[in-house]
Amino acid sequence: MAEIRYMEAINRALQDGMAADENVIVMGEDVARAGGSFKATRGLLDKFGARRVIDTPIAESTIVSAAVGAAMTGLKPVVEIMFMDFITLAMDAMVNQAAKARFMFGGQFNVPMVLRTPHGGGLNAGPQHSQCLEAWFAHVPGLKVVCPSNPQDAYSLLRAAISDPDPVVFIEHKALYGKRGEVDTAIGAQIGKARIARPGRDVTIVTYGNTVHASLQAAAQLAGENIEVEVIDLRSLQPWDEQAVYESVSRTHRVVVVHEAVKSFGSGAEIAASITENVFYELDAPVMRVGSPFMPVPFATSLEAQYVIKPADIADAVRVTMAGGR
Amino acid sequence: MKRKLLMPKLGLTMTEGVVAEWSIQPGAAFKTDDTLFVVETDKVANEMPAEADGVLSEIVAAVGQTVAVGEIIGYWDDGAAGEESAAPADAAAVTAPQALAVQASGQQAAGSQAPAAAVAAAPAGRVRSSPMARRIAAMENVDLAVVPGSGPRSAVRAQDVRDYLEARAGAAAAMAAAPAPAASAPALPAAARIGAAVACPAGEGAIDAGIRSKPSLVQAATARRLIAVKQQVPHFYLAVEAEVSKLLALRAEINAQDPVVRLTINHFVVAAVGRALVDLPEANAVWADGDILRFHSADVGVAVNSERGLFVPVLRDAGRLGLNALALAGNRLVERARAGALTAPEMQGGAITVSNAGMFNVKFMTPIINPGQAMILGVGSISKQFRPDAEGRPALTQEMGLVLAGDHRLLDGVSGLRFLSRVTHYLEQPLQLLLGHAGAKGAHDGN
Numbered sequence: 001m002a003e004i005r006y007m008e009a010i011n012r013a014l015q016d017g018m019a020a021d022e023n024v025i026v027m028g029e030d031v032a033r034a035g036g037s038f039k040a041t042r043g044l045l046d047k048f049g050a051r052r053v054i055d056t057p058i059a060e061s062t063i064v065s066a067a068v069g070a071a072m073t074g075l076k077p078v079v080e081i082m083f084m085d086f087i088t089l090a091m092d093a094m095v096n097q098a099a100k101a102r103f104m105f106g107g108q109f110n111v112p113m114v115l116r117t118p119h120g121g122g123l124n125a126g127p128q129h130s131q132c133l134e135a136w137f138a139h140v141p142g143l144k145v146v147c148p149s150n151p152q153d154a155y156s157l158l159r160a161a162i163s164d165p166d167p168v169v170f171i172e173h174k175a176l177y178g179k180r181g182e183v184d185t186a187i188g189a190q191i192g193k194a195r196i197a198r199p200g201r202d203v204t205i206v207t208y209g210n211t212v213h214a215s216l217q218a219a220a221q222l223a224g225e226n227i228e229v230e231v232i233d234l235r236s237l238q239p240w241d242e243q244a245v246y247e248s249v250s251r252t253h254r255v256v257v258v259h260e261a262v263k264s265f266g267s268g269a270e271i272a273a274s275i276t277e278n279v280f281y282e283l284d285a286p287v288m289r290v291g292s293p294f295m296p297v298p299f300a301t302s303l304e305a306q307y308v309i310k311p312a313d314i315a316d317a318v319r320v321t322m323a324g325g326r
Numbered sequence: 327m328k329r330k331l332l333m334p335k336l337g338l339t340m341t342e343g344v345v346a347e348w349s350i351q352p353g354a355a356f357k358t359d360d361t362l363f364v365v366e367t368d369k370v371a372n373e374m375p376a377e378a379d380g381v382l383s384e385i386v387a388a389v390g391q392t393v394a395v396g397e398i399i400g401y402w403d404d405g406a407a408g409e410e411s412a413a414p415a416d417a418a419a420v421t422a423p424q425a426l427a428v429q430a431s432g433q434q435a436a437g438s439q440a441p442a443a444a445v446a447a448a449p450a451g452r453v454r455s456s457p458m459a460r461r462i463a464a465m466e467n468v469d470l471a472v473v474p475g476s477g478p479r480s481a482v483r484a485q486d487v488r489d490y491l492e493a494r495a496g497a498a499a500a501m502a503a504a505p506a507p508a509a510s511a512p513a514l515p516a517a518a519r520i521g522a523a524v525a526c527p528a529g530e531g532a533i534d535a536g537i538r539s540k541p542s543l544v545q546a547a548t549a550r551r552l553i554a555v556k557q558q559v560p561h562f563y564l565a566v567e568a569e570v571s572k573l574l575a576l577r578a579e580i581n582a583q584d585p586v587v588r589l590t591i592n593h594f595v596v597a598a599v600g601r602a603l604v605d606l607p608e609a610n611a612v613w614a615d616g617d618i619l620r621f622h623s624a625d626v627g628v629a630v631n632s633e634r635g636l637f638v639p640v641l642r643d644a645g646r647l648g649l650n651a652l653a654l655a656g657n658r659l660v661e662r663a664r665a666g667a668l669t670a671p672e673m674q675g676g677a678i679t680v681s682n683a684g685m686f687n688v689k690f691m692t693p694i695i696n697p698g699q700a701m702i703l704g705v706g707s708i709s710k711q712f713r714p715d716a717e718g719r720p721a722l723t724q725e726m727g728l729v730l731a732g733d734h735r736l737l738d739g740v741s742g743l744r745f746l747s748r749v750t751h752y753l754e755q756p757l758q759l760l761l762g763h764a765g766a767k768g769a770h771d772g773n
Contacts, residue, residue: 281457282458283456284458284483285483323478324477325477325481326478
């Protein structure tokens, strides 16, 4: 079993997915000759040719619209949008077309496409290249939203997303591309299943994507204070693994939800509300949320360092919930 | 002016209550503090006093009816002119007796506030607590108001409830271990519980002033009812020792046959008491507000100790049931009592209760009559004794200490003894308990 980078895991999943099914095509800006701005599509052009690996103009609306149409004719397009921030330009194709085609045409058409896009900050890419907008898509019936935190999940979930008969928004974190990990290509994944990244008895952290790692660091730190934190990596936001979360809450009775997206109206609000609706009497303290401040992501290194979520922020929230809330 | 009477809320967890009794009839006048009606929650009956002089105009909820808290159970008239008062004032008026009752039971200290203020104070009694703490408290029957909270602004958290339960269990264990007189009455746990409080470890050489705490609603009501019955019912006591060697042998023999239901000593005692009631119908009666109320059916109450307090479900027709049927019905009642599932009707009626302390090492147990009944039989443990036989030689016997407490308004020493010797007769000649009852024929004639 090889230890490879997250970015390489994505690349491998694309290769294997294309080899397994000739209907799988890759589209996007600079995905063919340049191999993608984060090198996730490197080598695909040589291997599968220009008919299946297509460089497009800088026109997100057109790219995604074309992919939706192609998917309705039977192809399985995997589209790359260079930064999640640019998804605004393709919103109509995603929200009004891709998400609703199966429903509106009575099942005569489905849209087996994947929209890959990196989110997240910490790389000094500024307010238009650093946002986490996954909650927008999780809110739309008809779309699935996946967000892997490690190379193995990146590989397995991307294979699952390509095989999925409906549109999947596949979100990668820019800061994770270089992260190494063992990948077993034989391991499959089911969209909607969480994993326990670290077992613990005192408090549950529910998180996904890059904040899984910050949460694990916080958990390691808190273990020194005799607080045993359970970290749940959701892996998928829509659908999200409610059962796994409720079971964990029933063991620990305290919850902190962590994500990099801004806290207000974020995924954490949905998860926290669902917990109070369904397992209220398991709670021994208010559900805490850790999310980014409600402001654009700053450009300046010094300001962005203040903005990003640090393990200390998560540990503080855990301590508050351990004390019974504010 | 017409006013509403509402089902009061007598505890944080109460959602409904049973109207156990109307103390006066429509049209009757009452004075402040007169008991208007009795509400039963769990096992306890709470007498609800009138807040002011008035006349009962209408009964909405009949006796035995279960009514949600805050629902109308009747109307009264305060004698003032005018139509039914407006809602806000009305709410204050009808809530006043509830506040009184709550004060009386020691649940919440509403103090000397005016009725309206007391109403406002009721929601303030809400305890800050986590959902999990509330769930554990509900399961363990803990009043959150008495649990010290360690959370923000003294909120009660799950661990606080667990700590409280542990302290309470420790206190109970300490009480049981102490050679205090209270500990020698295990068959009256309700009475013992009245004294139970959180243990307070004394400092070195310091005087232990103890920790004062309010009794639970159940404790307070039990105390009130037992005081009332002990003060108002003139008790007399008759003690005997029944020779039960045959009974023990018979029970062992039956149980050795692997019966459907294993018989306990208590099953035999309840059967003997039931048969005696059939034999002596004049004993199957109670004093009811100056009247003598005779029962047709030989019903026997069975005192059951549970974590929630002392319950007395009534075994119907114990005098005529076969031992098997009696044991089955008795076991079911005990289970229901332990589960807190008894309904009010299941705890009503019967002239006598059997209170068995035989499992504890106590020779005689002198019980207090169950309110509403006329007798109670305290059953002690069985001990081996050497007694002289006919020739004066020591013979080993097995004796069970029995104490009958009777209501002297109904029974005198002679009639009490007649009844007790009938019970003793059945216990000493237990084969008769296996036969169909001699009195059954007459009984089924519809007497």
